[in-house]
Amino acid sequence: MAVDLYHGEPGSNSLKVLQAIHEKGVPFTSHYINLTKFEQHDPEYLRINPAGQVPTLVHDGRVLTESTVINEYIDDAFPGPPLKPADPYDQGLMRIWTKYVDEVFRPSLSFLAWHAVIPGLAGAMPEGAFEERLARIPLKEKRDKWALAASGGFTERELESWRHNLAEVTDRVEQALTGHDWLVADRFSLADIAVFAMAVSMPRSHGHLWNAERTPHAMAWLERMKARPGVAAALAMPNHTSFARAEG
Numbered sequence: 001m002a003v004d005l006y007h008g009e010p011g012s013n014s015l016k017v018l019q020a021i022h023e024k025g026v027p028f029t030s031h032y033i034n035l036t037k038f039e040q041h042d043p044e045y046l047r048i049n050p051a052g053q054v055p056t057l058v059h060d061g062r063v064l065t066e067s068t069v070i071n072e073y074i075d076d077a078f079p080g081p082p083l084k085p086a087d088p089y090d091q092g093l094m095r096i097w098t099k100y101v102d103e104v105f106r107p108s109l110s111f112l113a114w115h116a117v118i119p120g121l122a123g124a125m126p127e128g129a130f131e132e133r134l135a136r137i138p139l140k141e142k143r144d145k146w147a148l149a150a151s152g153g154f155t156e157r158e159l160e161s162w163r164h165n166l167a168e169v170t171d172r173v174e175q176a177l178t179g180h181d182w183l184v185a186d187r188f189s190l191a192d193i194a195v196f197a198m199a200v201s202m203p204r205s206h207g208h209l210w211n212a213e214r215t216p217h218a219m220a221w222l223e224r225m226k227a228r229p230g231v232a233a234a235l236a237m238p239n240h241t242s243f244a245r246a247e248g
């Protein structure tokens with residue numbers, strides 16, 4: 001059995017899959033893709049993942065992309081502790097969390113981070129270098145969004161709605177964890193893994209939302225998550241840069 005995982009720093013979507021694979025105890029070969037060197041756009045990597053994004057799982061030569069899909073596959077395809085609740089209704093609740101992370105939490109976090117970081121990054125590059133990098137991004141949607149971010153083009157209304165989303169996510173997580181150790185059915189699951197992948201950076205990046213006074217249950221859950229051996233092993237994967245950690 002050969003399991004190859006192509007991933008970036010232990011943050012965001014890469015951290016999501018690294019947690020699942022370590023929690024499940026699946027032996028795998030790690031292939032680090034350096035996002036700050038734009039290795040995700042190298043022709044060799046694009047042959048595996050034409051979207052030019054991490055993570056990508058290759059199991060016995062079969063390629064799977066999309067972190068949420070990969071995590072369900074890891075849980076279904078390999079022995080080890082189950083990462084989904086047994087009850088179908090609880091599985092539904094778990095998937096509402098993973099969908100919410102993919103559609104609301106992660107994009108809001110990314111767009112705000114791009115707004116803060118990309119203009120400086122582009123400005124620090126030699127003339128034309130950023131445009132050259134942009135041209136290599138396979139996904140038009142991402143290319144356009146990065147170009148807009150670089151020119152400071154996100155509107156105040158957009159920024160406000162992404163900030164609002166982050167406050168809403170925070171409140172939902174705090175509420176779900178009040179009186180509970182885990183997000184769904186009082187057991188650790190892919191819901192905790194998906195939310196944690198984005199939330200771990202919140203006390204640092206959005207400390208006004210995530211802090212001991214405002215969100216004591218969410219803060220305690222972050223520590224509970226970090227204390228899990230699989231999650232700790234995922235977080236201990238090499239981290240070469242602070243830029244790519246949570247923002248993608």
Ligand SMILES: N[C@@H](CCC(=O)N[C@@H](CS)C(=O)NCC(=O)O)C(=O)O
Pocket residue numbers: 008011012013014035040052053054055065066067068137142247248
């Ligand atoms: N929907 C994809 C999104 C993957 C994604 O956005 N990956 C980011 C890192 S977290 C990435 O590769 N960013 C670099 C780029 O798009 O050039 C998934 O969930 O796997």
